[in-house]
Amino acid sequence: MADELARWAGERAPSLLARAEGEALAVLRDALVAAALDRPREGRPPDEPDPPTAKRDPPLAKPGPPPPTGEALWAYGVSRADAPRPEGLSGVVPSAPVTRVEAGELAALVSSVPLAEFAEEPLRRNLNDLTWLGRVARAHEAVLERALSTTAIVPLRLCTIYESEESVREMLEREQDAFVEALEVLDGRQEWGVKLLVDPERLAEEARSRSSEAAALQDELEGRSGGSAYLVRRRLERHVREAASSVAGEVAEQVHARLQDWAIDAVSRRPQNRELSGHEGDMLLNGAYLVEAERVDGFRELVTGLEDRYRSLGARLELTGPWPPYNFVPHGGAAAIA
Amino acid sequence: MTTIQEREVALVDLIDRLLGGGVVVAGDITLAAADVDLVYVHLRALITSVATAQEKGLLPHMGSAV
Numbered sequence: 001m002a003d004e005l006a007r008w009a010g011e012r013a014p015s016l017l018a019r020a021e022g023e024a025l026a027v028l029r030d031a032l033v034a035a036a037l038d039r040p041r042e043g044r045p046p047d048e049p050d051p052p053t054a055k056r057d058p059p060l061a062k063p064g065p066p067p068p069t070g071e072a073l074w075a076y077g078v079s080r081a082d083a084p085r086p087e088g089l090s091g092v093v094p095s096a097p098v099t100r101v102e103a104g105e106l107a108a109l110v111s112s113v114p115l116a117e118f119a120e121e122p123l124r125r126n127l128n129d130l131t132w133l134g135r136v137a138r139a140h141e142a143v144l145e146r147a148l149s150t151t152a153i154v155p156l157r158l159c160t161i162y163e164s165e166e167s168v169r170e171m172l173e174r175e176q177d178a179f180v181e182a183l184e185v186l187d188g189r190q191e192w193g194v195k196l197l198v199d200p201e202r203l204a205e206e207a208r209s210r211s212s213e214a215a216a217l218q219d220e221l222e223g224r225s226g227g228s229a230y231l232v233r234r235r236l237e238r239h240v241r242e243a244a245s246s247v248a249g250e251v252a253e254q255v256h257a258r259l260q261d262w263a264i265d266a267v268s269r270r271p272q273n274r275e276l277s278g279h280e281g282d283m284l285l286n287g288a289y290l291v292e293a294e295r296v297d298g299f300r301e302l303v304t305g306l307e308d309r310y311r312s313l314g315a316r317l318e319l320t321g322p323w324p325p326y327n328f329v330p331h332g333g334a335a336a337i338a
Numbered sequence: 339m340t341t342i343q344e345r346e347v348a349l350v351d352l353i354d355r356l357l358g359g360g361v362v363v364a365g366d367i368t369l370a371a372a373d374v375d376l377v378y379v380h381l382r383a384l385i386t387s388v389a390t391a392q393e394k395g396l397l398p399h400m401g402s403a404v
Contacts (some may be wrong), residue, residue, distance in 0.1 A: 021339045024362035071366065120367050127373060128380050130349070157360035175363055182361075208388070212364030220397075271357075276350045276382055320351065 007236070064144040067122060068115040073101070073162045076109040076143045077324065078172065078179050083107065083151035084333070091167040092139040101165045106179055109174060109200035110168060127159075132244055140278065144324040154179055189264055189290050191328055192321035194269075194303060196285035198254050198316030205280065206313055208245035214239055214265045252284040252329075255306050263289035263298050267327045281314065288327035296322075353381065 074092050089098040091111025100107040116122060126132045140158055147153050162168045170180040172179070208214045210285045217236040224232055252268075260266035271283035291299045300319065357374045 056368040075365065118367065123367060123369075124373060127377055130380065133353070133377065134349050137349070137356050140356060143354055157362050157369070159357040159369045160363060160365040163366040167366055171363055171365070175361075177363075267355075267391075272350060272354065273382070276378075278350075295376070316350060323355060324360075326355040329359070329361045 003165070016094075027250040047052065054276040063135050064256050068119040070115050071112045071120055071203075074113045074118065074140075075162060075168060075169055075171075076111075076162045077147065077153040078106055078108050078141060079151045079153045080145060081105050081107045081181060082205050083147075083153075086143070086147060088189050089143055089146055090139075091143060092136045094139075098143055101168040101172070102177060103169040106172045106176060108172055109143060109153075110162070110165075111143075125160060141324070148324055149286075152183050152188070153324060154182045154186065154329050155326050169191070182329050186266075186290075186325050186328065188292055188293050189325070189328075190296060190322035191317060191325040192289050192291055192296070192299060193323060194259055194287045194289065194320075195283055195318040196252060196286065196287075196310075197279055197281040197283050197316045197318065198251070198310070200244070200282045202312065202314040203248060205245045208240050210247065210299045211239065211243045214243065230244065234272055248282065250259070251310060251315075255310070255317075256285055256308060259289050260289060260304060261297070262295065262302055263291050265328055269327070281316065288323075290325060290328045350381065352375065 032191045045331045072206060076091075076098070081104070084101060086098045090096065091113075092097045093111065093113050096112040097110055101110055102108075117126060126136075137158060144153060144155050162171065186202060214236060215230060221229060221236065256266065256268050268285045268290045269288060271286045272279065274283070277283070289299070303317045303319050307315055309315075347366060357369070362368070
């Protein structure tokens with residue numbers, strides 16, 4: 001019986017998966033429609049129709065101007081002009097190699113992209129296709145990581161696109177001082193991410209054991225029953241919740257402070273939403289740290305040590321990196337998913 | 339300690355950095371803040387529906403593969 005079931009499940013899995021994906025897409029479309037109705041886009045005249053992303057009709061069925069033709073340049077990041085040239089790197093469009101546009105002492109990494117896919121309107125539509133977004137984001141990241149292995153680089157935000165090489169050059173000239181300064185800061189340093197996750201139940205236990213008020217309320221509870229016990233229990237629960245939140249804040253601060261001491265620079269970002277990240281436990285800290293390359297081993301040891309120190313809370317420290325320094329560039333690193 | 343170096347990074351982590359960080363310079367085509375918000379709305383809706391599908395047993399659990 002069990003075998004039969006397993007076989008049946010195995011055979012059905014692809015179609016079930018497809019159905020679930022279909023359902024997911026339907027939910028997505030609804031959310032997009034709602035979002036588009038709630039909030040008209042910036043700069044869009046009120047009489048213009050909703051963007052194609054908000055429609056259920058396939059793009060081909062819509063009347064409208066033909067898609068733009070021609071090519072544009074997708075920019076990844078900026079390094080010094082005397083850095084090694086990228087070789088054999090393919091960009092967000094796999095057939096287009098990554099090249100450089102130079103201006104003065106700077107060079108931008110770019111690759112060609114078709115306007116049919118990357119002009120403003122198609123870009124908006126594509127951004128709402130998670131498969132497309134994932135592919136493009138990973139390609140952007142991969143190019144930066146390869147470049148990063150040979151030189152300091154200032155990453156640009158996803159979807160920074162130029163009409164021509166001339167246009168890229170103008171940007172480099174305009175932003176020259178900021179890029180040169182950023183590259184000086186980033187030389188020989190790496191961005192690492194550290195997330196602190198704890199077990200909420202063990203956090204509550206810890207908070208309870210530290211609190212004299214919790215102990216007093218617990219004593220008070222012993223001698224009571226019925227309605228008055230209920231009220232005391234409610235007070236105790238509320239108190240433990242508040243105490244747990246304050247212990248959480250303390251621990252996050254302590255961990256961040258220790259990591260920050262080891263780093264050149266640090267950013268504490270908003271913890272991620274569990275719905276989005278799928279993490280287990282409570283995320284107390286979502287930090288980014290700029291660390292001297294030769295001090296990275298020590299940074300790792302520090303992370304391991306901190307995990308041991310907060311073991312009573314079921315703490316896990318998740319270390320990721322080295323990342324392109326997204327959080328340590330001028331005006332970068334403001335937002336995080338919450 | 340969990341180290342993710344040779345990483346199959348979660349899309350959320352990547353998007354968080356690529357859209358939330360990096361230098362924002364003027365380009366001929368760039369994203370408006372509203373576009374970035376919309377991506378998050380989208381991501382959240384997708385993940386919520388995937389989680390629902392998992393609860394109903396329609397999909398295997400995928401850990402942090404999303």
